Amino acid sequence: MVQIDITDHVGTLTLDRDERRNALCEEMVHRIASALDSFRSVGVRCVVLRARPGARVWSSGHDINELPVAGLDPLAWRDPLRKLIRDIESFPAPVIAMIEGSVWGGACEAVFACDLILAARDATFAATPAKLNVPYNIGGLLTFLNAATLRIGKEMLFTADAIPAERLCSLGIINHVLDTLELEQATYAMARRIAANAPLSIAVMKEQLRILAGAHSMSPEEFERIQGLRRVVYNSKDYGEGVRAFKEKRKPVFRGE
Numbered sequence: 001m002v003q004i005d006i007t008d009h010v011g012t013l014t015l016d017r018d019e020r021r022n023a024l025c026e027e028m029v030h031r032i033a034s035a036l037d038s039f040r041s042v043g044v045r046c047v048v049l050r051a052r053p054g055a056r057v058w059s060s061g062h063d064i065n066e067l068p069v070a071g072l073d074p075l076a077w078r079d080p081l082r083k084l085i086r087d088i089e090s091f092p093a094p095v096i097a098m099i100e101g102s103v104w105g106g107a108c109e110a111v112f113a114c115d116l117i118l119a120a121r122d123a124t125f126a127a128t129p130a131k132l133n134v135p136y137n138i139g140g141l142l143t144f145l146n147a148a149t150l151r152i153g154k155e156m157l158f159t160a161d162a163i164p165a166e167r168l169c170s171l172g173i174i175n176h177v178l179d180t181l182e183l184e185q186a187t188y189a190m191a192r193r194i195a196a197n198a199p200l201s202i203a204v205m206k207e208q209l210r211i212l213a214g215a216h217s218m219s220p221e222e223f224e225r226i227q228g229l230r231r232v233v234y235n236s237k238d239y240g241e242g243v244r245a246f247k248e249k250r251k252p253v254f255r256g257e
């Protein structure tokens, strides 16, 4: 499910579950975490997170078959996608997302949680909770808010459109868009430049930026109100319909109940 390589202080983590379009199942997230632990143990100074060369789908997001149906929070703290985001954000060196193909759902958030994004010109990004009636969680929405402007974040989340990488790059959400043939060389050149700099300084700046990006106040009452609103959504008939429609390979019919 995951291939790893370490060369000159640069660790490469390749998603390798194409038969499920690199859906981020619990087992895959566990293997990513193990790979990051091994990178940390040998002092890797920059990570490249990628799919196999030529991938049409970088990742199709959360494994829908693992989304709970019976009225449980689909994005609770222990959910694999939530763990993956925390693992990326807390890794003590920059993680560069190198994107070929299409990125869907929670994989968009995982890419946005990376420190840098370099994408092929024809890559696309589709945030899909509105396609499945998933009530995204507050921490996840903060990842989108930190990566994009509020307006672009709303467009992505409300339309679920597949947004071209070039548009996101023009908006400063993606660092660089390159021709596919140049992408890998440019990504590793940047990774090596980062790896040649001072790792302690970079690690502590990354951690400070993580804390600053998450520094938002919310009253306990507001948090509880939001959680109650989210519970209405994942307890709704529409929630089961979203997941069922995917499994039955048909368009969902949402009734707002």
Ligand code: YXS
Pocket (backbone or CB within 6 Å): 019, 020, 021, 023, 024, 057, 059, 060, 061, 062, 063, 064, 065, 074, 104, 105, 106, 107, 127, 128, 129, 130, 131, 132, 134, 136
């Ligand atoms: O039919 P089989 O058994 O061969 O399986 C198919 C797909 O069902 C499976 N697969 C997935 N299984 C679980 N979770 C997924 N996310 C997922 N995506 C795909 O992989 C096999 C091959 O897929 P297929 O035939 O559709 O491939 P394709 O090349 O024709 O189309 C690729 C995609 C990515 C356009 C298509 O697979 C697709 O639309 N996948 C779902 C994308 C999506 O809606 N992702 C959101 C997941 S939910 C999530 O991330 C968050 C909770 S949220 O939604 O809140 O953001």
